[in-house]
Amino acid sequence: MSTPLSIFTDNTKEFLKFMKSRYTLIHQSNVFFRDVHYAVMAYLELNKVHPRYLESEELTRRVIAHLEQQGLLRPIDARTWLVTVPEFKLPSSKPAAPAKPAPGAASRPAAPKPAAAPATPVAPAPQPPQGS
Numbered sequence: 137m138s139t140p141l142s143i144f145t146d147n148t149k150e151f152l153k154f155m156k157s158r159y160t161l162i163h164q165s166n167v168f169f170r171d172v173h174y175a176v177m178a179y180l181e182l183n184k185v186h187p188r189y190l191e192s193e194e195l196t197r198r199v200i201a202h203l204e205q206q207g208l209l210r211p212i213d214a215r216t217w218l219v220t221v222p223e224f225k226l227p228s229s230k231p232a233a234p235a236k237p238a239p240g241a242a243s244r245p246a247a248p249k250p251a252a253a254p255a256t257p258v259a260p261a262p263q264p265p266q267g268s
Contacts, residue, residue, distance in 0.1 A: 140191075143183050144176070144199045148206060151199075152221060154179055163225040169215040172196055 144151050155161055155175040173196040180187060180195075187195060200217065203209040209217040 140180060140185055140187060140195050141198050141202075143180065143185065145202050148203070148208070151175075151179055152203075152208065152224075154182070156224060161219055161221075161224055163219055163221055163223070165219050166212065167209070167217050167219050169196065169200070172200055172217075 138146070152161070155172070158175060158178065159167075159171050161167060173193060176196045176199055177187075177192050180192065200209060204211065204217075208219070208221050210220055211217055
């Protein structure tokens with residue numbers, strides 16, 4: 137039977153992905169003790185382990201220490217850590233580079249654009265006859 141801590145140390149990447157699915161966890165962003173604590177409690181429940189609240193807080197401290205040793209969290213202060221998981225980077229916001237032409241496309245002339253359809257003339261509206 138595995139210990140509650142080994143659930144996290146043996147499945148570190150899986151736990152981080154689980155945490156990312158429930159909380160905003162982005163490379164180079166902050167994460168707080170309570171966020172990790174609630175993720176630890178939820179992950180334990182998923183694994184059918186139900187520690188008391190204070191036990192889960194102590195386990196969270198040990199999980200955070202493990203993540204620090206792995207270089208996945210870097211302490212900022214007593215309750216805040218910097219996430220250092222490169223796989224959790226946001227996609228680049230740079231616009232995509234223009235597509236390169238296919239090989240040999242430069243030697244082919246561009247296809248002519250179709251001619252615009254001629255405009256149909258509009259007849260003037262009939263004027264009512266003037267009387268008297």
